[in-house]
Amino acid sequence: MSDKTLTRMDLSEAVFREVGLSRNESAQLVESVLQHMSDALVRGETVKISSFGTFAVRDKTARMGRNPKTGEEVPISPRRVLTFRPSHLMKDRVAAGNRG
Amino acid sequence: MIRSELIQKIAEENPHLFQRDVERIVNTIFEEIIEAMARGDRVELRGFGAFSVKRRDARTGRNPRTGESVAVEEKHVPFFKAGKLLRDRLNGS
Numbered sequence: 001m002s003d004k005t006l007t008r009m010d011l012s013e014a015v016f017r018e019v020g021l022s023r024n025e026s027a028q029l030v031e032s033v034l035q036h037m038s039d040a041l042v043r044g045e046t047v048k049i050s051s052f053g054t055f056a057v058r059d060k061t062a063r064m065g066r067n068p069k070t071g072e073e074v075p076i077s078p079r080r081v082l083t084f085r086p087s088h089l090m091k092d093r094v095a096a097g098n099r100g
Numbered sequence: 101m102i103r104s105e106l107i108q109k110i111a112e113e114n115p116h117l118f119q120r121d122v123e124r125i126v127n128t129i130f131e132e133i134i135e136a137m138a139r140g141d142r143v144e145l146r147g148f149g150a151f152s153v154k155r156r157d158a159r160t161g162r163n164p165r166t167g168e169s170v171a172v173e174e175k176h177v178p179f180f181k182a183g184k185l186l187r188d189r190l191n192g193s
Contacts, residue, residue: 084180097138
């Protein structure tokens with residue numbers, strides 16, 4: 001494992017190399033992609049990217065939680081959480097790449 | 101929303117780009133994320149979330165049909181954690 005962290009910059013650099021737009025425009029396109037995906041999720045839509053994976057929003061009901069330090073009961077309000085289910089292709093490639 | 105709808109939206113916002121270039125752009129982004137994780141790297145997209153690789157230790161599994169024990173090797177699986185901004189937006193703030 002190389003244990004590096006990639007950021008938006010690395011993704012825009014990849015777009016820049018692949019398509020030959022300016023660095024600035026490549027960065028804006030990466031941003032638009034993330035923005036459209038976020039907006040769809042906030043609207044409650046599922047975002048399904050074939051051969052990548054599926055982002056879905058799930059509703060969690062209210063429940064009683066407990067402060068683990070004090071033991072005190074605290075109500076946890078209903079909320080929406082985001083889940084990601086990787087595609088088989090992603091799972092296979094990640095497993096193969098990190099083997100051994 | 102599916103991949104083609106995402107491509108369509110980006111294409112509409114960028115009428116100066118060819119549809120096929122928009123496809124390449126969107127595909128490059130997802131491909132780059134998978135390649136990074138296949139190398140064992142993390143991809144951190146502030147506000148959206150972070151993709152990382154988690155190790156699952158070897159374990160003894162069981163064939164649910166026969167009850168037979170099977171050795172499951174150590175493996176690495178993709179993981180995504182939503183960013184704070186997106187989590188907050190999902191909950192209306």
